Amino acid sequence: MKNHKTYLWPLILATALAVGVVIGGKLRxxxxxxxxxxxxxxxxxxxxxxxxxxxxxxxxxxxxxxxxLTVNNILERLDPHSVYIPKEQAQQVAENMQGDFVGIGISFYMYKDSLSVIRPLEGGPSMPAGILPGDRILMADGDTLYGKGMESEAVVKKLKGLPNTSINLKVHRKGSPNLLDFTINRSKVPIKSVDGYYMLTQDLGYIKINRFAESTYKEFMNALNALKNKGMSQLVLDLRDNPGGYLNIAEQIADEFLADKKLILYTKNKKGSIEKTFATKKGAFENNHVYVLINEKSASASEIIAGALQDNDQGTIVGRRSFGKGLVQREMPLPDGSAVRLTISRYYTPTGRSIQRSYENGTKNYYEDYLKRFESGELQSIDSIKVADSLKFKTPKGKIVYGGGGIIPDVFIPLTASIEDETVTYILRSGLASFFIFEHLDSDRNQYQDYDEDHFITTYEVPESLIQNFNQYLAQRRLKIDLNIYHSEIAKYLKANIAEQLFGENAYERIVNKDDNALSKVIMLSTSH
Known part of the structure; x- marks a missing residue:
């Protein structure tokens, strides 16, 4: 289940939470x-x-x-990425990183005190069983799933279970006079880490990865092969806003772009022990050009791939300076079911640079760096990025690269928006727009029944009445967006949310990426390769 809730967090907090982890091997x-x-x-x-x-x-x-509290205080004194995972969060964290969970496979809201299906998830058992968007699941094995105060967490517990166990559901569907009965066998449901993949031009493909989980390499290869079958000879790998994940998954993906025996990275622990990782013969895209998109929220495993390609003079890194996290964590269990992620080593790119930012002034200062990047102008101009000559390195072909705080791209794409613009974009991408669109679709789904994904993306225009209704919806929640300034942005994100709930994440990405500055630049660059 993908449990959708409506949260509105300040932009800076959302940015801080985007900082992820590089997780090494399992504890032995x-x-x-x-x-x-x-x-x-x-x-x-x-x-x-x-x-x-x-x-x-x-x-x-x-x-x-x-x-x-004691454990948290101890870990905070070590570094910003050594963290405590409470017992009640451990299962959710584990599922997110393993890339699947066992359940019935639905995306849902608790809407007006009842479980309302946004859509059944692809690869889950609810879709073939016949569960439809808009269904209200009222009972599961005789237990009620509706009522005032019913928490999403309680609903999730009732729907999850062991693989191949059955669950009997009673469902209300609009237009049906009686409740419908479904028996569904629980199974593994994928939590996708590849948000979307499609062709940008006749030969330029696009893949977006949101994190590096256990399933990510397999998802990536499926997407890569599908696009190659469509004639892709160049690739855009979008790692923007990707906070990281498993170290070995990043290594496997980097291997697909690098020739045999090329160094991907090396790690060093406090004893000085060095472990090097090299590319193998298996590279499926090493003779083709790849563009890696990064930004200030791309961290850890995302930076490993960008650094490995940049230091080996392979491909082109496009965007803005990445977050700057060069520490490797290992997750270690505690007796009560909780866990700690403890930093066990530093990693270095092939030229020998560490891209870890300083955290000597404390965790708060470390996470507030995003604001400082705004204020210093480095998000608008590459010339504003401060670099130290002592951290200068050279690639085999003589290109100058720098350590000490993120990957500086080969091609810089300025952030043209202000903090206010970023906040508006965050509101539009948050659960508020999604929840509003759910209500819109729930009132009349038949108006979209003649659309398929391609037809919707190419022809559908968001009506002015829907934009005005969304503005009123925000005003009721003490939020206001200036329609004169952000009209086109509102229309784009409302359309994208409709597409996601009708057709899935891939349709969402295709719409929000329209007129994207970085992609426009890459398309222009790709014509010279």
Whole structure:
């Protein structure tokens, strides 16, 4: 299930949350987690303090919350990317990174106190079973899924389960006088990390990756092969806003672009041990040109791919300076089901540069760097990016590259918008527009029944009445967008949200990418290759 909720976070917080991780291999210690906390006097002191508070303190105290706070405080003193994952979040985090979950496979809202299907997910069991957009799932195995105060999390727990177990649903569908009965066998449902792939021109393909999960390499190769079958000889790999993920997945994708025995990256731990990763003979696109799109929210695994290609003089990096994260984490379980992601090494690009930004002034300062990039002008001009000569490196063909804070692109694309424009774009891309469109479709889905994806994208025009209704919808939530300035943006994102709910994420990407500055530049560059 993809649980859609409507959140409106400040832009800067959203930017901070975009910073992801590079996760190394799985933990392989022979000791149990408990064995690590049995001998050291400092650890014993901490355990004894918790015991004193639990048994002797004058008031009742939730010691679990104290422990969580203590763990968080310890990790914050290490680096910004060593983090604690509470037990209640661990399963969701694991599913997101493994790229699938076991359930019935629907995207839904809790709408007017009932579970309302946005659409069944491709690859899940609900689609072949006959669940349709707009259905209200009222009961599951006799348990009600509606009512005031029904939380999405409670609904998710009832619909998830073990693979190949059945669940009996009662569904209300508009136009049907009686409830409909469905029996669905739960199965693995993919959580897509490839948002979309399609042809931009006759020979230029496009693939967008939103994170690097266990399933991402397989998704990427399926997309790559599908586009090659359509005649693709050049590729745009869109890693903008991609916060990272598994290190080995980034290595596998980079391998597809690099010749045998080319260095992809190397890592170094505190003991000075170095591990190098080289490309293999399997490269499926190493003789073709690739354009990698990055921006200030592209982090970790995204930077590994951009750095590996740039340092090997392969392809063209397009966009703005990436986030600047050169640390590798490993996820380590704790006895209660929670976990920590602990930084275990630094990674370096093939020329030997570390692109990790300084965090010596603390985590808050580290994450506020996005605002500083706005203020310094570096998002508008490549000449405003501060570089140190001591961090200058050369690629095999003599191109100058720099370490110390992200990947600087070969072709710079300025951010022409102000912070206010970015905020408006964030509002339009958030759940607000999606929820509004759900209500719009729910009122009358038949008006779109004659469209297929291509016909909708090429011919549909958002009516002025829908734009005005959305503006009123925002005003009711104390938000206002200037229609004189942002009229075309509103129309584009409303159309994209309709397309997503009717046809899926690929249709959404095709629409929001229209008139994209970076893609327009790449299309122009591609004609010279």
């Amino acid at each position: 210690f022979s000791n149990t987690p408990e064995d690590f906390f049995t001998t050291d006097s400092n650890k014993a002191k901490l355990n004894r303090l918790i015991d004193y508070i639990e048994y002797e303190y004058v008031d009742q105290v939730n010691t679990d919350s104290i422990v969580d």
